[in-house]
Amino acid sequence: MHELYLIQSMIDQISSNAAEQGVERVNRIQLVNGQLSGANTEALRFAFTLFSNIPLFQYALLEVEEPGLIGRCNSCYRTFKIEEYRFICCYCSNGDIEIINGQELYIDYYEGD
């Protein structure tokens, strides 16, 4: 379950930032998890519960946003939303497309006191 390592590194990142900023309690974490990031949102949420004994994160709420997939056609160069994992251009039906949005996984922001 590599989600555990992803959450561990998120915890480390926020912990060191919180220490720098003098934050003693994290209230909310906003993660962005693209549909093709390779990380499962439910597994991320579960992994996060394993760290709830850390005082800094005791009251933290984990929010996960799952942005849609955006592709760009290598034939007509238009960008479009990919629905239901249909990896073809919706303008010219070309199958040679690039995923330009949907593989990301990052901390958008966190809030704390």
Ligand SMILES: [Zn+2]
């Ligand atoms: Zn096209």
